[in-house]
Amino acid sequence: MQCWLLMDAAEFKEALVDAMERKRHWAWSEFTAGQVDKARLHIHFEQEYATYVRDFAILLGRAYVQCPIAAVRAELAENLYEEETGKLSLGKPHAELFLRYPEGLGMDVGRFDKITMLHEAARFRAYVDEATLECGWETAMVVTTIFLEGNQYERGVIDKNAEKRPEAPLSEHPLVKHYGLPEAALELTKAHRMVEGDHRKAAWRLVEHIQPAAYPQVLASMEEILTRWLTYRDAVARACGLARPAAS
Numbered sequence: 001m002q003c004w005l006l007m008d009a010a011e012f013k014e015a016l017v018d019a020m021e022r023k024r025h026w027a028w029s030e031f032t033a034g035q036v037d038k039a040r041l042h043i044h045f046e047q048e049y050a051t052y053v054r055d056f057a058i059l060l061g062r063a064y065v066q067c068p069i070a071a072v073r074a075e076l077a078e079n080l081y082e083e084e085t086g087k088l089s090l091g092k093p094h095a096e097l098f099l100r101y102p103e104g105l106g107m108d109v110g111r112f113d114k115i116t117m118l119h120e121a122a123r124f125r126a127y128v129d130e131a132t133l134e135c136g137w138e139t140a141m142v143v144t145t146i147f148l149e150g151n152q153y154e155r156g157v158i159d160k161n162a163e164k165r166p167e168a169p170l171s172e173h174p175l176v177k178h179y180g181l182p183e184a185a186l187e188l189t190k191a192h193r194m195v196e197g198d199h200r201k202a203a204w205r206l207v208e209h210i211q212p213a214a215y216p217q218v219l220a221s222m223e224e225i226l227t228r229w230l231t232y233r234d235a236v237a238r239a240c241g242l243a244r245p246a247a248s
Contacts, residue, residue, distance in 0.1 A: 034178025132190025
């Protein structure tokens with residue numbers, strides 16, 4: 001905590017990038033390789049939907065209403081508008097587009113109206129709520145636009161020489177390749193590819209508006225949410241029948 005108080009802006013940004021580079025889970029390679037039984041794949045979709053996908057626009061809205069800086073609110077408003085309406089891409093809310101995945105796989109989409117969250121998923125969501133409601137606009141903004149929307153390749157967003165997030169052809173998408181999802185159901189993937197590049201860059205521009213006094217809270221929240229996310233994804237992996245490799 002003490003070293004967080006002494007950081008400059010560049011060190012703060014580097015600490016955020018470091019946290020995001022640790023946002024990787026041992027089971028993801030199993031999911032993308034088609035190792036999860038299709039009959040259990042609904043667990044992953046349901047938990048992701050309940051923990052943040054369904055309410056992501058609301059989470060962004062929490063950061064928006066708390067923020068006193070007009071330039072930051074403008075960027076958040078554009079992101080929120082796209083999430084809630086899709087009018088900058090495919091014309092549908094992103095939460096609605098997410099449900100095209102399970103629908104395209106023949107799952108009962110009605111079950112998404114009554115999801116029972118895993119204990120670890122509920123604990124993760126509880127901290128998402130705490131961070132976006134009780135820890136200041138800076139934390140709410142970083143948790144939503146950096147942590148929830150971002151991935152382990154965030155360095156590639158701010159450094160042109162760093163590794164970028166891989167983007168395979170839609171025909172090679174794991175859900176298409178291993179589970180028979182029609183490419184037409186990849187609407188959310190298509191929407192993300194249309195707007196996500198700008199959103200990632202915008203998120204890191206907004207970080208520059210955070211004052212040093214807020215650094216400790218933001219970084220503490222990033223560590224806490226990362227810990228809870230990893231535990232949550234462990235629980236999803238177990239529920240999907242995956243076992244952690246001994247070397248993980």
